[in-house]
Amino acid sequence: MTVSFSAALRSEWTKIRTVASTTWSLACAVVVTAGISALLCVFINNSFEGMKPEEKATFDPTLTSFAGMNLGQLAVIVFGVLVVSTEYSSGMIRTSLAAVPRRETFLAAKLLVATSLALVVGLVTSFLSFFLGQAILGERSIAITEPNVLRAVIGAGLYMAMLALFSMGVATMLRSSVMSLGILMPFFFLVSNILGIVPATRKVAQYFPDQAGSKIMQVVPGAMGSEVPPYGPWGGFGIMALWTLAAVLGGYLLLKKRDA
Numbered sequence: 001m002t003v004s005f006s007a008a009l010r011s012e013w014t015k016i017r018t019v020a021s022t023t024w025s026l027a028c029a030v031v032v033t034a035g036i037s038a039l040l041c042v043f044i045n046n047s048f049e050g051m052k053p054e055e056k057a058t059f060d061p062t063l064t065s066f067a068g069m070n071l072g073q074l075a076v077i078v079f080g081v082l083v084v085s086t087e088y089s090s091g092m093i094r095t096s097l098a099a100v101p102r103r104e105t106f107l108a109a110k111l112l113v114a115t116s117l118a119l120v121v122g123l124v125t126s127f128l129s130f131f132l133g134q135a136i137l138g139e140r141s142i143a144i145t146e147p148n149v150l151r152a153v154i155g156a157g158l159y160m161a162m163l164a165l166f167s168m169g170v171a172t173m174l175r176s177s178v179m180s181l182g183i184l185m186p187f188f189f190l191v192s193n194i195l196g197i198v199p200a201t202r203k204v205a206q207y208f209p210d211q212a213g214s215k216i217m218q219v220v221p222g223a224m225g226s227e228v229p230p231y232g233p234w235g236g237f238g239i240m241a242l243w244t245l246a247a248v249l250g251g252y253l254l255l256k257k258r259d260a
Contacts, residue, residue, distance in 0.1 A: 003099065003100045008106060012110045012114070016114060028075040028078075029122075029160065030124060032068060034072075037072075037133055044067070055225045061134065063152070063219065069156065070189070073188060074188070076118060076122075076164050077181070077184050089177060103256055110168070111165060116161075118164035126153050149219055159240070192208045206230075212240050213237050215235075
């Protein structure tokens with residue numbers, strides 16, 4: 001039995017919107033990112049005069065608007081993992097693969113629907129965070145019409161979508177929400193940040209998917225006195241895209257090879 005790609009897309013859309021956990025994880029991504037970013041904008045704005053001279057010189061009001069992304073991205077990771085692993089934990093994967101025997105069609109439909117949804121939510125989050133943050137920063141704010149600002153705002157949404165897609169690739173390989181979240185959340189929340197501030201490992205950590213991809217949200221190179229990487233905003237996003245491609249390809253190859 002051959003199932004059309006449009007039918008597979010409709011099926012995946014139905015599965016995603018009827019599972020409460022995926023809906024709540026995206027809602028949390030919006031609330032946490034915008035809310036934490038706003039609070040940190042208040043703190044940064046009030047403590048601006050006490051900053052070091054190099055931090056003042058490289059102050060990036062656009063990036064400051066996304067200060068809550070470190071926490072908000074965890075909800076995006078949860079979304080990406082649950083989109084894939086829920087079917088395995090519930091046993092529905094057998095039914096899904098019976099309905100869509102061609103596994104490349106099944107996986108492509110799932111990834112396309114979920115990534116598109118993450119992109120829409122990511123763009124809503126990025127624009128909300130930006131305008132809320134600029135309102136808080138007041139005289140230190142920047143207009144979205146300034147050079148590279150719109151790119152950074154749209155880039156923040158693209159970053160969230162790419163992160164969701166990367167998480168789906170990892171979850172497809174591992175087939176377990178516990179294992180996937182047990183690896184991804186500590187890595188993005190702790191390991192990457194720690195290695196990024198240690199001089200001995202900083203050169204390697206700047207090529208991690210989150211650190212490279214997040215550069216697309218910067219307008220000022222070396223924002224807040226940070227080290228300027230050997231690639232630009234789109235170059236960093238390209239590095240993240242390569243990580244994502246590897247994760248998705250690995251998931252696809254294992255899906256083709258293993259039984260449901």
